[in-house]
Amino acid sequence: MPIQTNKRQRTCISCGATREKGGLFRIVRPAEGPVAFDGSGRRSGRGAYVCSGACLATARKTRKLERALRCKVTDEDYDRVLRELALAEASEQNEE
Numbered sequence: 001m002p003i004q005t006n007k008r009q010r011t012c013i014s015c016g017a018t019r020e021k022g023g024l025f026r027i028v029r030p031a032e033g034p035v036a037f038d039g040s041g042r043r044s045g046r047g048a049y050v051c052s053g054a055c056l057a058t059a060r061k062t063r064k065l066e067r068a069l070r071c072k073v074t075d076e077d078y079d080r081v082l083r084e085l086a087l088a089e090a091s092e093q094n095e096e
């Protein structure tokens with residue numbers, strides 16, 4: 001049974017960890033154009049969340065991202081999103 005809270009929880013598509021929005025990285029399927037990393041978390045389109053690059057890599061193997069976004073995700077898309085997510089991860093660690 002899903003737990004309803006006032007906080008907008010998001011779930012990592014790979015490991016199932018839940019965090020408040022902002023604690024996870026968003027990947028978006030825009031209305032037009034390829035699947036992209038959404039650094040702002042505000043792009044319109046169907047979104048999926050992962051907590052780390054490692055989780056995205058796992059989601060790639062298990063095709064969970066395709067299922068979450070309901071579209072095909074090419075190797076090119078994965079490589080680009082993984083690269084951008086890694087950069088975002090690195091800059092977040094620098095802020096700590």
Ligand SMILES: [Zn+2]
Nearest residue numbers: 012015051055
């Ligand atoms: Zn995860």
